[in-house]
Amino acid sequence: xxxxxxxxxxxxxxxxxxxxxxxxxxxxxxxxxxxxxxxxxxxxxxxxxxxxxxxxxxxxxxxxxxxxxxxxxxxxxxxxxxxxxxxx
Amino acid sequence: xxxxxxxxxxxxxxxxxxxxxxxxxxxxxxxxxxxxxxxxxxxxxxxxxxxxxxxxxxxxxxxxxxxxxxxxxxxxxxxxxxxxxxxxxxxxxxxxxxxxxxxxxxxxxxxxxxxxxxxxxxxxxxxxxxxxxxxxxxxxxxxxxxxxxxxxxxxxxxxxxxxxxxxxxxxxxxxxxxxxxxxxxxxxxxxxxxxxxxxxxxxxxxxxxxxxxxxxxxxxxxxxxxxxxxxxxxxxxxxxxxxxxxxxxxxxxxxxxxxxxxxxxxxxxxxxxxx
Numbered sequence: 199x200x201x202x203x204x205x206x207x208x209x210x211x212x213x214x215x216x217x218x219x220x221x222x223x224x225x226x227x228x229x230x231x232x233x234x235x236x237x238x239x240x241x242x243x244x245x246x247x248x249x250x251x252x253x254x255x256x257x258x259x260x261x262x263x264x265x266x267x268x269x270x271x272x273x274x275x276x277x278x279x280x281x282x283x284x285x286x
Numbered sequence: 287x288x289x290x291x292x293x294x295x296x297x298x299x300x301x302x303x304x305x306x307x308x309x310x311x312x313x314x315x316x317x318x319x320x321x322x323x324x325x326x327x328x329x330x331x332x333x334x335x336x337x338x339x340x341x342x343x344x345x346x347x348x349x350x351x352x353x354x355x356x357x358x359x360x361x362x363x364x365x366x367x368x369x370x371x372x373x374x375x376x377x378x379x380x381x382x383x384x385x386x387x388x389x390x391x392x393x394x395x396x397x398x399x400x401x402x403x404x405x406x407x408x409x410x411x412x413x414x415x416x417x418x419x420x421x422x423x424x425x426x427x428x429x430x431x432x433x434x435x436x437x438x439x440x441x442x443x444x445x446x447x448x449x450x451x452x453x454x455x456x457x458x459x460x461x462x463x464x465x466x467x468x469x470x471x472x473x474x475x476x477x478x479x480x481x482x483x484x485x486x487x488x489x490x491x492x493x494x495x496x497x498x499x500x501x502x503x504x505x506x507x508x509x510x511x512x513x514x515x516x517x518x519x520x521x522x523x524x525x526x527x528x529x530x531x532x533x534x535x536x537x538x539x540x541x542x543x544x545x546x547x548x549x550x551x552x553x554x555x556x557x558x559x560x561x
Contacts, residue, residue, distance in 0.1 A: 208524055210531035215503030217510055219527060224313075224517050228507045 200284050201272060202243040207280045209237060220280055227278065232257070236271055240281060246272060313519045320367045324518045329371050333360050340364040342371050370514055374522050378436065379426045379529055380514040384408040385419030385435045385481075392484030393419060393435045394556060396542075397512050401468075402489050403544060409444045409452065410549040411556075412475040418442055419478060423514075426483075428529050433483040433536050443470040451549045484560060485538045492543035497555050505539035506530055 203209075206222040216234035218227045229237055235256070239249050246268055253264040275281035312325040319334045329342040330350070338360050339350030347368045353361060370380040383397040384404040388411075396404045405421050412418055423438035445468045449455040458471040488500055488508050500508075509530045510516060516526050540559055542548070548555065 208527050210506060210527050212502040212506060212531065212535065214501050217503060217506045217527075217531075219510065219517060219523070221517055221519060221523055226507070226510050226517075228503050230503070 200243045200245055201240055201276075201281050202284055203237075203240050204280060204282055211238065218280055220278060223279060225278060227280070232267065233271055236268060240275075243284070311519055313517070315515070315518065317367050317370075317514070318363065320363060322367070322371075324371075324520050327375065327520055329368075329520070331364050331367055331371075333364055336360045338364060340368050342368055345372070345375060347372060371518075371520075373425055374515055374518075374520070374526065377427065377522075377525060377529070379516075379526050380438065381424055381426055381509065382422065382512040382514060383424055384421055385424035385437065386411045387417040387419060387478050387481045388484070388553075388556070388560075389415055391481060392560070393481035394484055395424060395435060395486050396489050397486065397508055398489040401491075403491050404489055405442065405444055405470075406448060406549065407489060407542075407544070407552050409442055409448075409473055409475070410552050412442065412473075413452065414553045416553070417478040418475040419481065426529060426533065428532055431482070433533050434480050435483050436480045437477055439477060441472040442475040443472055445469050446471050448549075451546060483533065483537055485540065485556075486534065487556070488539070488541045490541065490543050492545060494543060495545050495548050495555075496541075496543045497559050498541050498543075500539040500541045502534045502539065505534040509534065 206220055208219040208221060210217045211234055215231055216229045216237055218229065218237070236249055239252055249268045250261060250264045253259060253268065254261055272281065276283060312323060315322050315324065320331050321334055322329055322331045331340045333356065336352060336356045338352035338356035340353055341348045341350050347365070353364065373380065381395070383395045385393055385395050386408050387393050396407055398404055408418060408421055419435050420438040421440050421442045423440065425436040425438055427434045427436060444452070444455070446455055446459060446462045447469060455471065455473065458473065462469050462471045486505055488505070513526065513530060517523055542555065
C-alpha cells in the first residue's frame with residue numbers, strides 16, 4: 199500500500215519542522231523535524247516500509263522504533279485527511 | 287521518536303472559516319459581524335445585523351442589496367473586510383497582530399490571542415516614543431527589500447482599568463466605551479504607514495516576566511492561527527502560507543511572558559532581544 203498527500207493539503211517546511219493546512223477541514227497541524235522529513239518523503243508516494251527504511255538510514259533509530267513512529271504519524275495524517283492510502 | 291507534536295484545528299477568531307461545502311470550492315466564513323461565502327476569486331459579504339451586502343468579483347468591490355441604505359458603521363465594517371480580501375488578491379495579507387515601530391525605524395509585531403496584552407504593550411511602547419502601525423491588525427507584504435508591515439489603521443484602544451499604570455488615562459474617563467467588555471478608551475499614538483519587520487513576538491500574560499526564543503515552526507503555527515482568511519478556497523492560500531513561512535525564516539521570533547511590571551520596561555526587553 200502506498201500513501202499520497204491529498205490535493206487539499208498545503209505545507210510549509212522550516213528548518214525545525216513543518217506546518218500543514220487542510221483546506222477542506224480548515225484544520226492545521228505542526229510537525230517536528232522528523233515528521234517534516236516523513237512529510238517530504240510522502241511527496242514520492244512511498245510505502246510505509248520505504249519511509250521506515252529512509253529514516254533508519256538517516257537517523258540514529260532502530261527499525262521497531264521507526265516503524266512505530268511512522269505508523270502512528272500515517273494513522274494521524276490519514277485520520278485528518280491530509281494523506282490517503284492507495285493500492286497502486 | 288514522535289512526529290506530530292501538536293494538532294489544533296481551532297479556528298482563529300478573525301476571518302474564521304466556518305465550513306467548506308461540496309468539493310471544497312466554496313468556503314463559508316465569519317469575520318466579526320460579517321458573514322461571507324468565497325468561491326474562487328468571488329466573495330459575498332453580508333452584515334449579520336442589517337443584512338447589507340458587499341460583493342468582491344473580478345477584483346472589484348461592488349455594492350449589493352441593502353448596502354446603500356445601511357448605517358455608515360455597517361458599510362465601513364463591510365468595506366474593511368472587503369479590503370482584506372482584495373489585498374489578499376494582491377499578495378498583501380492581513381494579520382491579527384499589533385504592529386509597533388521602534389525609534390530605529392524597525393517594526394515589531396506582537397501576536398497573541400485577544401486579551402493577551404498586545405494593545406496594552408503597544409500603548410506602553412507608544413508612550414515611550416514608539417510609533418504604531420496597528421493595534422489589532424497589520425498587513426504583511428514580501429517586497430524586494432524584505433518583509434514589510436503596512437498599517438491597518440484602527441484607533442489604539444486600551445482598558446481604562448490600566449489607569450493605575452497609565453495615569454493619563456483618567457483624563458479619558460468620560461470617553462470609556464462601557465458597552466465594551468474590556469472598558470476600552472481611545473488613546474493618543476503616532477501612527478506610521480509602513481516599516482520593515484525586525485521581529486515577531488508572541489505575547490502571553492503570565493505570573494513572571496521572560497523573553498525567550500520561539501522556534502520557527504511554533505511561530506508559524508501561531509501566525510497561521512492569527513492570519514486572516516488564510517484558508518479560503520480562493521487560490522491564494524498557498525502564496526499566503528508561503529509569505530508567512532518566509533516571515534518566520536527572515537526575522538527572529540520570541541515569546542514574551544509578561545506581568546504588569548513589563549509595562550515599565552518592555553522597550554528595554556525588546557531592544558535587549560534585538561541585540
